[in-house]
Amino acid sequence: MQRLYHDQPIPEEFRGAVLALGNFDGFHLGHQAVVSRAIALGFHLRRSVIVATFDPHPVRHFRPDVPPFRLTTLDQRESLFAHAGADAMLVFRFGAELAAMDAEQFVADVLVKRIGAVGVVTGDDFSFGKGRSGDVALLRDIGERHGVTAEAVSQVLIEGERVSSGRIREALIAADMGMATRLLTRAYAIEGVVERGDGRGGAELNCPTANIRLSDYQRPAYGIYSVRVRLDDGSEYPGVASLGVRPMFDPPVELLEANLFDFSGDLYGRTIEVGLHHYIRPEMKFDSMGELAERMKQDADEARRLLALPE
Ligand code: RBF
Ligand code: MG
Numbered sequence: 487m488q489r490l491y492h493d494q495p496i497p498e499e500f501r502g503a504v505l506a507l508g509n510f511d512g513f514h515l516g517h518q519a520v521v522s523r524a525i526a527l528g529f530h531l532r533r534s535v536i537v538a539t540f541d542p543h544p545v546r547h548f549r550p551d552v553p554p555f556r557l558t559t560l561d562q563r564e565s566l567f568a569h570a571g572a573d574a575m576l577v578f579r580f581g582a583e584l585a586a587m588d589a590e591q592f593v594a595d596v597l598v599k600r601i602g603a604v605g606v607v608t609g610d611d612f613s614f615g616k617g618r619s620g621d622v623a624l625l626r627d628i629g630e631r632h633g634v635t636a637e638a639v640s641q642v643l644i645e646g647e648r649v650s651s652g653r654i655r656e657a658l659i660a661a662d663m664g665m666a667t668r669l670l671t672r673a674y675a676i677e678g679v680v681e682r683g684d685g686r687g688g689a690e691l692n693c694p695t696a697n698i699r700l701s702d703y704q705r706p707a708y709g710i711y712s713v714r715v716r717l718d719d720g721s722e723y724p725g726v727a728s729l730g731v732r733p734m735f736d737p738p739v740e741l742l743e744a745n746l747f748d749f750s751g752d753l754y755g756r757t758i759e760v761g762l763h764h765y766i767r768p769e770m771k772f773d774s775m776g777e778l779a780e781r782m783k784q785d786a787d788e789a790r791r792l793l794a795l796p797e
Contacts, residue, residue, distance in 0.1 A: 496601055501601075504536070505535075505605070509544075511563070515671050535571070562675070589620030592620070594628070607636075608638050653669060675759045678700075680696045680753040691782060709766065711728075712725075717756065725789065726786045742760055
C-alpha cells in the first residue's frame with residue numbers, strides 16, 4: 487500500500503479518490519465503519535480509496551507534555567488500513583501549518599487542490615480547522631461549493647455506549663482486556679524492536695524474554711498478561727509477558743518482556759508485535775528470585791490455559 491503525505495504531491499493515480507478522513511488511531515470498530523463506507527463508495531464510483539491519519543497526533547502539537555496515549559504506530563495503521571481494503575494511506579503531518587488553517591482553507595486548499603478528493607467520509611463527530619471550528623455540517627457546506635461530497639457515518643455502539651479511543655484507553659488502564667478487544671475488534675498490540683536485556687530471564691529464571699519499549703503507546707495496567715506474539719516473518723507464538731517496571735529490580739525500567747512458548751532463537755533487533763489477550767496479575771515484589779521464578783512458571787501455565795493451549 488502507498489503511503490502519501492499531505493504536503494507532498496499526490497501521484498496522479500490517487501487523485502479523484504474517496505477519502506476516509508479522521509485520525510483512525512486504534513482503527514477500532516467505529517473507525518472501521520467509516521472506512522468501510524468509504525470503500526463501498528469508492529467501489530460504487532470506481533475511485534480509489536485513501537485513508538487519512540495524523541502524525542504526529544494533533545494533541546501532541548497542542549499539548550506536547552501529555553503522557554503517551556497512542557493505540558497504534560503508523561506502521562500498524564498502514565497494515566490495518568491495507569487489510570481493510572484501502573488503496574493508500576495519507577499522513578497529515580500535523581504542525582503549525584495545519585493548526586493555523588481555517589475550515590474553508592482546509593477543504594479548498596488541502597482536500598480539493600492538493601489531494602484532489604471527490605468524496606470525503608468521516609465519523610459524525612469529526613471536527614476540523616483552526617480551533618476545531620468545523621463540523622460535519624460545515625464540511626458538507628464547504629464541500630458542496632467545491633464539488634466534493636461529504637458523508638458522515640453514525641457512531642457505533644457497544645453495550646449502549648459509543649465506541650471511542652477514550653473508552654479503549656479506559657479499558658486498558660482498568661486491565662479490562664475483554665472490553666478493549668471488543669472495541670478494537672482485536673487484541674491491543676504493542677509493536678517494537680527487540681532490545682538486548684540483562685540476560686537474567688534466560689540464565690537465572692528459566693524464562694528468556696524478548697524485551698521491547700512502550701514508546702508512545704497508551705500504557706495498559708502494569709502486570710502479567712497472556713499474549714500472542716507476531717514476528718516480522720508473519721509467524722505467531724503464544725506466550726506470557728510482563729509489562730511494567732519490575733519492582734524486583736532497581737532501578738525501575740519500563741519494559742514489555744515477552745516469553746514465547748515453544749520458541750528458541752535470537753530475536754534481537756527484530757520487530758515484534760505483542761498482542762495482550764488476558765490480564766493475569768499485577769507486578770509484585772518477591773522475597774527471592776526463586777519465588778519469582780516459581781510464580782513465573784505458574785503465570786505461564788495460566789497463560790496457556792487462558793489461551794486454550796494444551797498443557
Ligand atoms: N518482575 C518483577 O519484578 N515482578 C514480577 O512480578 C514479575 N513477574 C514476571 C512474570 C513473567 C511471566 C515474566 C516473563 C516476567 C516477570 N517479571 C517480574 C520480570 C522479570 O523479573 C524479568 O523478566 C527478568 O528479571 C529478566 O529481566
Ligand atoms: Mg529479556
